[in-house]
Amino acid sequence: xxxxxxxxxxxxxxxxxxxxxxxxxxxxxxxxxxxxxxxxxxxxxxxxxxxxxxxxxxxxxxxxxxxxxxxxxxxxxxxxxxxxxxxxxxxxxxxxxxxxxxxxxxxxxxxxxxxxxxxxxxxxxxxxxxxxxxxxxxxxxxxxxxxxxxxxxxxxxxxxxxxxxxxxxxxxxxxxxxxxxxxxxxxxxxxxxxxxxxxxxxxxxxxxxxxxxxxxxxxxxxxxxxxxxxxxxxxxxxxxxxxxxxxxxxxxxxxxxxxxxxxxxxxxx
Amino acid sequence: xxxxxxxxxxxxxxxxxxxxxxxxxxxxxxxxxxxxxxxxxxxxxxxxxxxxxxxxxxxxxxxxxxxxxxxxxxxxxxxxxxxxxxxxxxxxxxxxxxxxxxxxxxxxxxxxxxxxxxxxxxxxxxxxxxxxxxxxxxxxxxxxxxxxxxxxxxxxxxxxxxxxxxxxxxxxxxxxxxxxxxxxxxxxxxxxxxxxxxxxxxxxxxxxxxxxxxxxxxxxxxxxxxxxxxxxxxxxx
Numbered sequence: 024x025x026x027x028x029x030x031x032x033x034x035x036x037x038x039x040x041x042x043x044x045x046x047x048x049x050x051x052x053x054x055x056x057x058x059x060x061x062x063x064x065x066x067x068x069x070x071x072x073x074x075x076x077x078x079x080x081x082x083x084x085x086x087x088x089x090x091x092x093x094x095x096x097x098x099x100x101x102x103x104x105x106x107x108x109x110x111x112x113x114x115x116x117x118x119x120x121x122x123x124x125x126x127x128x129x130x131x132x133x134x135x136x137x138x139x140x141x142x143x144x145x146x147x148x149x150x151x152x153x154x155x156x157x158x159x160x161x162x163x164x165x166x167x168x169x170x171x172x173x174x175x176x177x178x179x180x181x182x183x184x185x186x187x188x189x190x191x192x193x194x195x196x197x198x199x200x201x202x203x204x205x206x207x208x209x210x211x212x213x214x215x216x217x218x219x220x221x222x223x224x225x226x227x228x229x230x231x232x233x234x235x236x237x238x239x240x241x242x243x244x245x246x247x248x249x250x251x252x253x254x255x256x257x258x259x260x261x262x263x264x265x266x267x268x269x270x271x272x273x274x275x276x277x278x279x280x281x282x283x284x285x286x287x288x289x290x291x292x
Numbered sequence: 293x294x295x296x297x298x299x300x301x302x303x304x305x306x307x308x309x310x311x312x313x314x315x316x317x318x319x320x321x322x323x324x325x326x327x328x329x330x331x332x333x334x335x336x337x338x339x340x341x342x343x344x345x346x347x348x349x350x351x352x353x354x355x356x357x358x359x360x361x362x363x364x365x366x367x368x369x370x371x372x373x374x375x376x377x378x379x380x381x382x383x384x385x386x387x388x389x390x391x392x393x394x395x396x397x398x399x400x401x402x403x404x405x406x407x408x409x410x411x412x413x414x415x416x417x418x419x420x421x422x423x424x425x426x427x428x429x430x431x432x433x434x435x436x437x438x439x440x441x442x443x444x445x446x447x448x449x450x451x452x453x454x455x456x457x458x459x460x461x462x463x464x465x466x467x468x469x470x471x472x473x474x475x476x477x478x479x480x481x482x483x484x485x486x487x488x489x490x491x492x493x494x495x496x497x498x499x500x501x502x503x504x505x506x507x508x509x510x511x512x513x514x515x516x517x518x519x520x521x522x523x524x525x526x527x528x529x
Contacts, residue, residue: 029390040378113374117384120340120368121391122360292342 026123030131035139038101047097048143055086055150059158076161083151083163084255090151091173091248094144095204098177099197101140102184105132106287107193115292126284129185133280136181141174169251175272176244180204182276186283189290203242210238211245211263218261239264243271293318294339294443294474299348301334301498308334310498311348316491318442319472321465323485323506325516326495327524332478333371334498336447339476340368352443364392367436371447371478373428377421381412381431384420385438392439406434411460425452433461444468447478462488482517486510494520496527 038044061082066073109115109132118128148170155161180200187196214234216222246268253260262268294316301309309331316322324332337343338350341357355362375384382403389399407413410430420428429452436444450458458481465475465488479485485492486506493503501523502509510516 026391033387037376037378111374112376112378113370114376116342116368116370116374117376117387118391119342120363120366121388122362122364123391124360289344291344292337 026127027131027134030118030123030128031135031138034132034135038136038139048146051090051093051147052150055147056154058082058086059154075159079155079159079161080163080256083155083166084252086151087148087166087169087255088248088252090144090147091176091251094140094177095180095201097143098136098140098180099184099200102133102136102181103188103193103197105136105185106188110292119292125288129284129287130280133178133181133185137174137178140177140181141171144174144177145170163255165254165257169254172251172254172269173247175269175276176247179242179244179272179276179279182279182283186279186286189283189286204244207241207243208245210234210241211243211249214238214263215245215249215261234263239266240271242275243268247272293351293353294476295349295351296335297349297351299335299338299345299350301331301338301343302346307498309338309345312495312498312500313348314493314500314503316474316476318474319469320491321469321475321477321489323477323479323489323492324495325479325482325485325492325520329497330495331498332495333447335495336368336445336476336478339445340366365439365442366445367438367441367443368445369429369432369436369447369449371451373432375420375423375428375431377419380417380419381407381423381427381434382416384431385416385434388435388438394439402438403434406437409437409464410434426454426457429453430457433464437464441473443474443476445476448480449477450479450481450484458484482515482520486516492516494523496524501527 061078066078106115115128119125145167148167152163152166155163183200183203184196187199190196191199243263243266246263250260250268252258266274296312296314299309299312300307308329312331312335324335326332334343338345339352339357340363341360344358350357352362352366375381379387385403385406386399389395389402394402403416404413407416410433412427412430412434415423415427416431420431423431429449433446433449436446450461453461462484465477468475469488469490475489477485477489489506491503491505492509494501494509506516509519
């Protein structure tokens with residue numbers, strides 16, 4: 024078996040040894056199940072009764088993004104310690120004293136963490152999907168596809184935190200990455216807001232506002248979320264600039280991973 | 293064969309290893325001696341490509357040390373060998389076995405074999421966090437012996453071992469000597485070095501003071517310790 028796959032499997036296995044992993048997963052599922060009452064009808068909006076399916080559809084969309092936001096936090100916490108912990112407990116010596124290339128080690132660690140978080144997030148999204156289905160009979164067809172699309176955001180966060188942790192203290196690297204996400208949230212969120220139907224109808228001139236170049240080139244984490252939202256809602260997706268957010272983020276992931284491999288190659292063990 | 297050619301390693305302005313050149317022949321049991329900070333561990337770390345030399349080159353069996361293939365047949369024990377605390381001795385050894393290409397029954401057999409050699413049979417399923425320092429050293433030695441290595445790099449392998457453990461390591465090294473395995477041993481226990489190695493180099497402040505066979509270094513009624521102290525004191529004057 025290839026060394027990258029071996030290290031990926033070890034990474035997943037090691038993370039899953041922690042009881043906190045199962046506690047967190049259990050609590051998250053419990054939280055999702057506890058809001059199932061929201062899917063029941065009985066809501067009145069503008070004097071009209073809203074049916075169960077519409078309520079479930081809206082609530083599940085909100086929870087979808089809440090889960091993603093929670094995952095960003097969890098992923099940063101998990102990835103910030105990858106290299107420092109390996110250095111402290113001798114794992115890095117275990118791998119690199121054998122015929123393992125450094126790029127294989129880095130790739131294995133990143134892929135393992137990503138795969139684990141992807142599964143974690145997918146389980147939570149699947150729980151909502153199944154709850155909505157069981158409770159209201161509504162089948163939100165794009166929900167799970169959207170979950171997989173959003174997983175690229177997790178990979179970006181892992182790559183970013185790991186790369187920064189090569190130079191910065193663990194917590195600062197996680198905090199810095201959160202800052203990157205926050206700036207993107209303000210920039211892309213503002214763009215989405217301006218292009219929303221409400222603002223468009225209220226301020227028609229807002230449509231002609233061109234975003235600054237840095238905003239177009241900035242890592243499009245929030246735009247991927249918006250794209251996932253469009254998949255769930257089968258609605259129109261307002262892209263900023265000529266590049267699709269998935270393309271934008273793939274470029275940034277590749278760039279950060281390349282820089283990380285170059286820097287790790289020069290690192291003294 | 294291991295060739296160090298004009299190897300220098302600088303940390304800032306400080307030269308931890310200063311223009312060191314020597315060759316270790318296949319099957320040679322070689323001891324690297326020197327006081328703390330002499331540069332012994334830095335050489336070991338360069339052999340394993342944990343750090344790069346500032347200048348010069350290191351070749352292991354014809355391959356540059358920077359090529360992971362050169363580590364295919366190397367067993368290594370670090371000065372303070374760490375085992376991830378969440379792994380049992382068995383899991384730790386199994387990971388090593390897997391990384392050297394063993395799998396399934398072959399890996400299990402090989403892990404069993406080395407557990408027997410390092411006298412850790414029956415204790416291998418315990419979490420390594422519960423191991424004493426000596427037990428960790430034994431597991432580390434087991435990992436180094438997996439897959440019949442052609443080169444063993446042992447950085448203070450007997451630190452933390454009890455007298456029986458030290459005797460076991462000596463026996464293992466004597467046994468390996470007969471099998472053509474090259475051994476590089478870093479140790480402060482000079483009496484053990486005298487018993488287990490054929491050649492030695494004394495290092496001081498990053499430089500090699502002498503490299504020869506132990507028989508040539510130790511003359512008359514002197515012990516290796518006497519020679520070592522004489523060389524270091526002479527340099528200090």
